[in-house]
Amino acid sequence: MSERSPTRTGDQALVREINLSLIMNHLRDHAPVSRAALAEMTGLNKSTVSSIIRELIEGRFVYEIGLSSSSIGRPSTLLELNPSAGHIIGLEIDVDSISVTCANFAAEMICQQKELTGSDLNQAAVLARALAMVEEAARLGQRKQLNRLLGLALGVPGLVDHETGMLLFAPNLGWENVPLGDILRRRFPNTPIFVDNEANLAALGECFYGAARGYDTVLYISAGIGLGGAIVSQGHLFKGKLGYASEFGHMTLEVDGEPCNCGNRGCWETLVSQPALFRQIRRAVERGEKSVLSDWVAQDWSRLTLPMVLDAAQRSDTVARAALERVGFYLGIGIASLVNALNPDLVVLGGMLSLAGDFLLPVVEAELHRRALRWTAEAVRLVLARHGADACLMGGIAVVHQSILSQSVAAR
Numbered sequence: 276m277s278e279r280s281p282t283r284t285g286d287q288a289l290v291r292e293i294n295l296s297l298i299m300n301h302l303r304d305h306a307p308v309s310r311a312a313l314a315e316m317t318g319l320n321k322s323t324v325s326s327i328i329r330e331l332i333e334g335r336f337v338y339e340i341g342l343s344s345s346s347i348g349r350p351s352t353l354l355e356l357n358p359s360a361g362h363i364i365g366l367e368i369d370v371d372s373i374s375v376t377c378a379n380f381a382a383e384m385i386c387q388q389k390e391l392t393g394s395d396l397n398q399a400a401v402l403a404r405a406l407a408m409v410e411e412a413a414r415l416g417q418r419k420q421l422n423r424l425l426g427l428a429l430g431v432p433g434l435v436d437h438e439t440g441m442l443l444f445a446p447n448l449g450w451e452n453v454p455l456g457d458i459l460r461r462r463f464p465n466t467p468i469f470v471d472n473e474a475n476l477a478a479l480g481e482c483f484y485g486a487a488r489g490y491d492t493v494l495y496i497s498a499g500i501g502l503g504g505a506i507v508s509q510g511h512l513f514k515g516k517l518g519y520a521s522e523f524g525h526m527t528l529e530v531d532g533e534p535c536n537c538g539n540r541g542c543w544e545t546l547v548s549q550p551a552l553f554r555q556i557r558r559a560v561e562r563g564e565k566s567v568l569s570d571w572v573a574q575d576w577s578r579l580t581l582p583m584v585l586d587a588a589q590r591s592d593t594v595a596r597a598a599l600e601r602v603g604f605y606l607g608i609g610i611a612s613l614v615n616a617l618n619p620d621l622v623v624l625g626g627m628l629s630l631a632g633d634f635l636l637p638v639v640e641a642e643l644h645r646r647a648l649r650w651t652a653e654a655v656r657l658v659l660a661r662h663g664a665d666a667c668l669m670g671g672i673a674v675v676h677q678s679i680l681s682q683s684v685a686a687r
């Protein structure tokens with residue numbers, strides 16, 4: 276970097292990163308495609324496109340696949356992402372499961388595996404199982420001739436120091452100060468490692484490969500065992516000073532509400548989460564309201580599952596419907612405030628509760644329009660995540676993709 280004009284050099288690097296990401300997005304969507312067509316689609320000039328493509332070809336990230344057979348003008352060389360440039364592994368350790376996926380460089384899945392982790396598994400056992408699953412996925416990647424492991428990204432439901440990959444606090448896992456980055460680096464010493472909050476990764480997954488493609492300012496809300504979220508503006512996560520931004524689930528919505536695993540009371544996630552939904556149902560039945568769910572679980576509420584609640588709601592079970600409506604109501608109240616604060620053009624609802632989208636979305640939409648300022652409410656669309664439970668893994672692949680490419684091109 277030049278000592279005389281660091282800002283200018285920094286700007287140039289940023290412009291290059293933006294151009295690179297534009298070209299990659301169009302290659303992913305429109306390949307096989309020529310350099311001229313890429314220039315036209317991205318609005319970049321031809322020499323910029325040619326220079327970036329040259330570097331991508333040298334890094335084996337893109338290859339030429341032959342000539343176009345267009346009848347108009349000279350045939351041009353067509354380009355494609357090179358799926359064999361290497362493999363990328365996404366890992367998610369959630370409250371009740373571990374998931375791992377291995378993708379090629381064109382972000383196509385080679386394998387995916389999910390295992391449930393009961394409360395009897397302690398932290399060491401969960402980590403040992405997660406590492407074994409990653410090793411298995413890496414072996415499969417190697418076997419498919421994708422020899423380079425380009426990176427490994429881990430998503431966890433908690434606060435992560437993004438410099439070191441230290442998990443500081445995951446209230447719903449009950450984990451504190453776990454050096455996840457170091458643990459992964461020790462096992463995979465020559466692999467770039469990324470550790471982040473699962474909602475951050477899921478938001479990126481939706482922005483790169485899912486429902487939020489092409490939007491400018493995206494608010495992602497992930498509702499499951501807990502409630503997480505993320506803000507992505509122009510393809511970049513808003514992380515805050517230390518990387519702990521977007522802990523929306525711990526905004527206080529009820530001053531003297533239910534206790535939360537974070538130690539506070541009345542947090543948004545005590546009203547909008549799977550445990551909140553189940554608690555509503557159980558209490559309604561305990562008050563004497565009739566529900567098919569009490570027969571289905573045979574009075575053992577630990578057997579209750581989200582598909583059971585949805586099944587009951589589809590059969591017009593009033594207890595299941597009222598509980599879903601209450602969750603949707605509070606989800607809408609929180610989202611309306613966030614829409615006022617952030618003015619996004621898209622809100623994506625992900626996580627396990629997005630399975631209840633048919634019941635939740637109309638209620639959320641109504642509250643959003645009742646409570647947000649007309650101008651911010653009119654500017655925003657509300658959609659369900661496309662990748663549902665896989666969004667975090669897809670985001671892991673997006674993070675590795677972007678990082679490998681920007682380093683590779685910036686180093687030249």
Ligand SMILES: [Zn+2]
Binds near residue numbers: 524535
């Ligand atoms: Zn809380």
